Amino acid sequence: MNVRAVEEYVFGLLPKLGVNKQRELVRLVYEIAKRDGISLSEILPAQKNLNFESAKKKLLARRYPVNFKTAAKDRFYLPKLELNPALRADLTPRPFYPKTVYIETSVQDSELAARVRAAFPKAEFKETDGKTQVGSPNFSRRLDTLLIHREKYDFLKPCPCSCSAACCGYNLINLGFGCRFECEYCFLQQYQNLHAVLLPANLDEFLSKIDAAHFRKGPFDRPRIGSGEFTDSLVFDGLTHYTEKIVPFFRARPHLQFEFKTKSVHIEGLLRAGGCENVVISWSVNSAKITEQAEHFTPPLAARLQAASETARAGYRLGFHFDPVVIYDGWKEDYARTVEQMADVLPKEKVAWISVGTLRFSRELKKMLENRFPENIILDGEFLLDFDGKMRYGDQQRKEVYQFLLPLLRKTFPNAFVYLCMEDPQLVRCF
Ligand code: SF4
Known part of the structure; x- marks a missing residue:
């Protein structure tokens, strides 16, 4: 229209x-x-x-x-x-193959730079001092550019969550920026100002900060540190091999727990690293309708659950994030079906936590989303400006989601800690 x-x-x-x-x-x-x-x-x-x-x-x-x-x-x-048709997302399936790869001078000899050179021999390689502006003005062209860099400042930080939302005490380790999936609700569309994929080559330096850091633990038995905030934790693991360093590092630190948050099924590195009780591999899950229609290029639920079962068999614990839950005609049946599929294939005692959060977005993201995905169904719900300036379903609708899903999840996975994500503290107290 x-x-x-x-x-x-x-x-x-x-x-x-x-x-x-x-x-x-x-x-x-x-x-x-x-x-x-x-x-x-x-x-x-x-x-x-x-x-x-x-x-x-x-x-x-x-x-x-x-x-x-x-x-x-x-x-x-x-x-x-x-509505600007030039902003429409390109949903043509294609492998990740950047046209231009920038490698910062200080990490030219890194293992990651070597792997990237071998993986993309047809790309144009450029050396950069870290000050050159890289990337495209158009977010949809972000996969054309890969930057291998040395992170200097932004190693670890508390999850910024959302101002005034109930905090779960999460801690972030920023291992990369940008993602090759195209989830219609992804906040990176509006948040990421450098339209490229960024991968740090100095993982050891990140890990060296951990022992001296002070971490929050929120309602959990141990602090949780996770890498899936600005990228998917595993989507580039075939290239980065971060898992193979992170798993042994945390195996030696059982007072902490690390979470890889993903929608991908790239678990080869995890399997090579061997299982670990305090490393939790967590998958975002949704109804089949939302996965098919709004999470472009991501593996279907069955494939994610298959990967989850394999990592559990290898010795990892599992997490799941029902996020974002989208309300539409028939949502209850569809989400119940997802829980049923999980119960059918997962070892229940291995599920450490499950979060639930309804769809929310900033005002800027709404405009970006409707431009990139004009046929989306996820904006058809009733979104209102909320307590933190974000847009959410009204309180009654959100309560209905939580009243339906939380008891169902707690009954199905009795050992898991089930909690709400980025919610109004008053509403969290009801559950
Ligand atoms: S998997 Fe996560 S980071 Fe990647 S596009 Fe989807 S929401 Fe964004």
């Missing part, structure tokens, strides 16, 4: 509107037509005495049937509709 057609439709109904009022109606008409798959003319049949207030009220009631009567009016976010 093009923006011009929606604007003309609204202008045809109410020609004298100011810019801001027109913007709000255009946004509402667009979102309703997209969600319901109907033509514009069916949305607001021409009628006498239609004015801005009555039109907006009707449109809000139709766009937000669950929340219209109860949510404060300033929680409906109605930004200008701006």
Whole structure:
């Protein structure tokens, strides 16, 4: 659907509107037509005495049937509709093969640089002093550029979570930036300002900071440190071989636990490294519908669970993240089916933790997402501005998700710690 057609439709109904009022109606008409798959003319049949207030009220009631009567009016976010076809994501399947590889001077002789040279002989290789601007202006072209660098500052930090959200005491080790999957909800689309894949070659330096660091442990028995914040923990492991150094390092430090957070099935490095009780391999899981329609290029659930079973057999513990849970017609049955599939194949006693979080995003990400994935279904739900400035489903809908999933998960995996991720502390206290 093009923006011009929606604007003309609204202008045809109410020609004298100011810019801001027109913007709000255009946004509402667009979102309703997209969600319901109907033509514009069916949305607001021409009628006498239609004015801005009555039109907006009707449109809000139709766009937000669950929340219209109860949510404060300033929680409906109605930004200008701006769709740029040049930003659309390229969903053509292709292997990861960067066109240009930059290697910083200080890590030219590293093991990682050698592996990258062998893996991508047809790429153009350039040496950089670390100050050259690399990458594309377009996020969708980020896989064209790979930067092998030496991280100097950003080794370890507490998870920034979301301001005012309940904290689970997570600790981050930033082993890379950028991902080759295309999850429609991925915050990197709006967060990553250097459009390239960055992989540090100085893993030893990261690990050398750990013994002296102070880590939070939140509600867990030991501090948790994880690498899957700005990239998928395993998606590039065939290249980086980080697992083969990280696993033995943490095996010698049983007072800590390390989490590889992933959607990939690249477990070869883990299997070579051998199992380890305080290393948890955790998979993000979702309903089959969301995996198929919104997590492009990722392995299907069955493949992720197969990989999980193999790593458990090798001696690792497992984690799962139901994140983001998306509400749509039939979501309960679909998510229950995912839990059932997990119960069918996983060794239950090996599941250490499971988090649950409903879909949330910043205002900027909403605009990026609708530009990159104009046919998405994940934005069709009712999102309201929330306590931390992010957009979330209303409290009632989120409670319904947690009231359904938490007891189901706790019953199915009685040994696992089941918790909420990035939620309003008041709501967390109810569970
Ligand atoms: S796997 Fe994670 S990092 Fe990669 S695109 Fe999906 S959400 Fe983003």
